[in-house]
Every structure is written in structure tokens, then in C-alpha cells.
Amino acid sequence: MNITIKVWRQKSNTSPGEFKMYSLSDVSPDMSFLEMFDVLNEQLVRKGEDPVAFDHDCREGICGMCSMVINGQPHGPLRGVTTCQLHMRSFNDGDTIVVEPWRAAAFPVLKDLIVDRTGFDRIMSTGGFVSVNTGNAQDANTLLVPKPDADEAFGAAACIGCGACVAACKNASAMLFVAAKVSQLALLPQGKVEAKSRAERMVAQMDDEGFGNCTNTYACEAECPKEISVEHIARMNREYLKAKLG
């Protein structure tokens, strides 16, 4: 395959960025999208140019590091997959592919396609955990969890915190991410006790980080590589409203 990549290049957080075009020939359709970038970077290094900086780690769709907006879609055209699980066979020979970083005030670009997502970590540190005094583990059967609740909590826990929801949302809202974290713990007995205050603290931090407001377009759900449901946003709204009005 012959591919042209139009990619965002930006030296640092403070320097202005611009798009640059790169042509790649003999691209294997079985390469992952990130492997295609590896090939491009090898060529750039050989020419003495700065390689394109991008986030990646596990390359098996579970770490949440890869973060590219490909032809206007976070993680590219396939549903329910991360960029690392996207292959070049999803594109056509001769295509020009536009690759951009996540765009959000709360996710400033650090370099090229890498954005600063520590805002998510700060949100997690305000309530994305269960406060327990650790001791001996209890017998699992003493804490009964209905199967539907366990399934729902697991669905929320599938969130890998990649930020595609923010990237996809026209308002750069982080509601789906925060809702998944609030929901995952609110559904289980250990997390239920702090459900309201957790929602309160995490939403307050989310607002402080400068993410936008949810207008329920549900673009986040459509683009989420883990297909997290917007039902979790309603649960977060419930927990938050209970905390403020209850």
C-alpha cells in the first residue's frame, strides 16, 4: 500500500504546531497503525529528522496510552478498538490519512501527538478508589453482589482512561471517563458507602481541570474503544444530585 500521512508536528507545549505530509510506500495491510508510524519514524531517523512523538505502551488495547485522532475519529474508523489494534487494511491504497492529537484545553499538547493527560490522574486521586483499612481478606461469599450489578460494574471498569471520550466530544467533556470510574465503584458494596461524596469530589476536580460540559450527544459512547455506556453518566448524575440535594 502507498499511504500519505498528514500529521500534526509540534516541538513543545509552547511552540506553534503545523501539519506535515509524509509519503510511505510498501506499507503492509497487516501492519498496525502504530507499526506504520514506527516505519515512518525509522525513515525520519535515517534522514536525521525528528521522529513523530506518540504515546504507546502495551500495543494490545488495554493500557490506554495510544491517543491519535485519525481522520477526525479518536482511535480511527473502527468501533471498539484502540489505535494500536487498528490495522492498515482498514484504509485504502493511495489514502491520505490525517492524524492529530486529542484536542482539549485540559489535554495540552506536549509534543506532536502526545498530550498531557495527568488531569485524569488528578480526578482519580480525588475519589477513584475505595477507602478501606486493609486487613485479612474476607471470605468472598460474605459480600453478595448480584450478577447484573457485577456485570455493570465490570463494564464500567473496562475504561482504560485513554481520553477518547474527551477527544470525541464536541465540548471536550470528560463525563464518560469520570462516570465510568464513579459507576464502577458505586455499584459494588465496598464502594457504595462513598458513592455520593466520590461523585461530588470527582466532578468538582473534573470541572476544575477545564473539561467541557456534557450535552448528551453520545459521541463519547460511539468512539470509546471499550464501548462504555452513557448509562454510567446518568448514574454519576444521580449520585451527584443525591449528594447535593439529598
Added chain:
Amino acid sequence: MSSLSSLFNSSVGKKFAMGITGLFLVSFLVVHCAINALIFVNDGGETFNRAAHFMSTNILIRTMEVVLFLGIIWHIVQALVLTGANQKARPVKYAAPNTGSGSAWYSRWMGLLGTLILIFLILHLRHFWVESRFTGLHVPAMIIDGVPHDNLFAEMKSVFASGWVVVVYILGMISLAYHLLHGFQSAFQSLGINHKTYTPVIKNVGIAFSVIIPLVFALMPAAFYFGMIE
């Protein structure tokens, strides 16, 4: 009180305010549409004028009129605040905007649809509300059981004799239909109501509501214009 003020300053609270005022405005649409649909009784406007007379003289309805205006203003102000904040949340736009996938176009264009509805609303208030409350109608009163009633029926007939007014009203109702198509179910989501059994029902009721109410409203100017109501 501090928890209430922090609620309405938060992103979740602002959604809540949009949802609750939106649903309140939805309830107004039901009453307004039901009363106005009485013109289709086609009795020269007597039934409709009687109902309109009741609405304009009933103290409870008049009080709700003030609440309604406050609801509309809150909905608009909140929308402006949210739009401003959302624009700040993405200072650099995408070069390849992805407009086709994931979300319905009308859910992304609620602000524009709302603005079109507001333009229609200003014209609509000028046509009927200002006339009936302040300046007086252009047409003589209708005497029913010896009591003079504002002849809003005749007023509608004279306003809807103009083709461009009818077109603007119908465009206003198309904007309303799409605004409701997103807004109806979205309001429930913002209030935290999303349930595997009930949400599909809410969505279907929302679709039916978004079609029926604007359609009945749009039929009113059209029916007058084409002389189907005398």
C-alpha cells in the same frame, strides 16, 4: 444553601438545570397545543375563544405565565453559559472534523436550533401575546353568553393570511421538532434517569412528542392560510 449554589455552578448541575427547565417548557407545550387545537373544532372560534378567555383570566395560569418566562430565560442563560464554557474547553479545533459518526446532527446543533426557536418566539409573542396583554387585538371582541371575549381566533386568521408568516411559523416548528428530538430524552439523562427498561420507552415517547406537537402547531397557520378553518 452552599451545596445548592455549588450544584448549579457544577457541570452536572448546569445539565440538571437545562433538563428541568426543558421538561417544564415541554409541559407548557402540551397545554398550549391542547388549547390551540380547539380551533380545529371549526365552530367559528367559539370553543377556542372560551378556552383562551379562561386561560387569560385565571390567576393560577397568569402566575404560571410569569414562571414560564423565568423558565425560558433560565434555559437560555444556562445555554449561553454552557456554550461559552464548551468553546473554551477546545480552543484548537480538529483539522478533519468528524461530523458523520457517533452523534446525531441535531444533538450537536441544539444552540442553533434554540436560536431559531427564539427568533420564532419573539415574532410569535409580538403577534399574539403583546396584542392580547398590552396593545389590544386588531379585531373586535366576540360576545359569548353576553360576555365580551378577546377574539384570538379572528386574530389568528388575520395573522395567518400572510404567506411569509405561515412559512416562518412552519420553519419555527421544524426547528422545535429537532430541538425536542434531542432535548426530550436528553433531559431525562441529565436528571440521572437512564434505565434499561424505561429509557427505550422515554426515547419512543420523545420521538412521538417531537413529531406530534410541532406538527399540530404547524397545521394551525397552514389550515388558516388555506381556508380550511372558517
